[in-house]
Amino acid sequence: xxxxxLSKDELVKCENAIEEAIVKIVEMSKTNxxxxxxxxxxxxxxVATLATRVVxxxxxxxxxxxxSDPGDVxxxxxxxxxxxxxxxxxxxGGILKAIYAARPKLGPRECKIAYANVKPRVRMVMNYFAAxxxxxxxxxxxxxxxxxxxxxxxxxxxxxxxLPIGDLYKTRVWQMARHVGVPEKIIKKPPSAGLWKGQxxxxxxxxxxxxxxxxxxxxxxxxxxxxEVEKATGVDDATFTRIMERVRDNExxxxxxxxxxxxxxxxxxxx
Numbered sequence: 001x002x003x004x005x006l007s008k009d010e011l012v013k014c015e016n017a018i019e020e021a022i023v024k025i026v027e028m029s030k031t032n033x034x035x036x037x038x039x040x041x042x043x044x045x046x047v048a049t050l051a052t053r054v055v056x057x058x059x060x061x062x063x064x065x066x067x068s069d070p071g072d073v074x075x076x077x078x079x080x081x082x083x084x085x086x087x088x089x090x091x092x093g094g095i096l097k098a099i100y101a102a103r104p105k106l107g108p109r110e111c112k113i114a115y116a117n118v119k120p121r122v123r124m125v126m127n128y129f130a131a132x133x134x135x136x137x138x139x140x141x142x143x144x145x146x147x148x149x150x151x152x153x154x155x156x157x158x159x160x161x162x163l164p165i166g167d168l169y170k171t172r173v174w175q176m177a178r179h180v181g182v183p184e185k186i187i188k189k190p191p192s193a194g195l196w197k198g199q200x201x202x203x204x205x206x207x208x209x210x211x212x213x214x215x216x217x218x219x220x221x222x223x224x225x226x227x228e229v230e231k232a233t234g235v236d237d238a239t240f241t242r243i244m245e246r247v248r249d250n251e252x253x254x255x256x257x258x259x260x261x262x263x264x265x266x267x268x269x270x271x
Contacts, residue, residue, distance in 0.1 A: 004171055004217045011179045014172075018164045019054045025137055025162045026055045032135045033057060035127050037157075038080060038087065040072030043141040045079050045186050046177045047164050051139055052083045059087030060130055062123045064096055067197050075186055082183075092122050120156030128159075137161040145170040148216055149243075150250020151205060158253060171213040207243070211235060215243055 006014065026033060033056030036048045040061075051057045059080045063073050073089065080087040099118050107115075127138045140160030142152050144167050152158045165173060170191070177187050191201040191209065202208050211233060218229040226240055235243075 018050050022051050023054045029137050031137050034139045035131045035136045036139050038076035040075035042177050045182045047141045049180050057085045059085050061089040062092050065093045095122050117153045120153040124156050124159040143173050150253045154253050169213040170209040
């Protein structure tokens with residue numbers, strides 16, 4: 001779709017804008033730098049690569065041995081070493097087991113998503129523990145496609161101080177990653193949140209990023225109607241409806257919790 005793919009000049013401008021924003025949040029928060037959780041995947045690798053250029057970055061690699069791919073851990077370590085940043089690997093398996101044991105009535109077979117969501121929430125706690133100890137901000141690794149689709153865990157990987165690539169569709173993340181020199185073996189990996197063995201983003205969402213990004217870009221950036229999106233992308237009605245329903249149903253993830261307007265209630269008492 002025209003406009004979704006970025007030109008060389010646009011990539012440079014986006015790159016500079018992201019780096020400037022990272023510097024700004026570190027300066028505004030009067031902190032010493034940033035924490036980036038490194039998964040061995042493209043999103044965290046891109047954020048770490050951009051952030052390392054402008055602020056001091058500390059990497060956390062937080063595997064769960066029961067589901068994490070050892071290759072991803074190695075890739076995360078290799079990236080940290082190539083960027084020259086300090087990092088540590090912390091096994092969160094024991095923490096997860098302790099949490100799971102607290103509610104033994106229902107297991108992962110009955111409540112697969114509930115169990116899976118514990119993992120990113122534990123990682124969020126570890127990120128902020130390290131950030132508070134070292135006086136740093138936490139940089140998130142979510143992209144625009146994930147945010148619109150709600151493909152993240154509330155108060156898990158969504159619990160961060162800033163989302164440097166939060167306005168880049170996954171298609172553009174791939175472009176930007178190649179532009180800034182993220183290793184090709186990381187770029188070519190099937191995107192995965194690592195929530196369970198063999199899990200991939202596209203399989204869980206039921207659609208390939210290539211088509212999904214075109215639909216989302218057409219609707220939210222170009223303001224196209226369904227008929228125009230269908231003509232431009234070939235998406236069928238059922239898929240389009242499913243995408244839009246998911247965007248709508250996950251609106252709560254993109255907003256702060258609602259607050260009851262007590263002042264309005266009090267004003268009404270005197271009207």
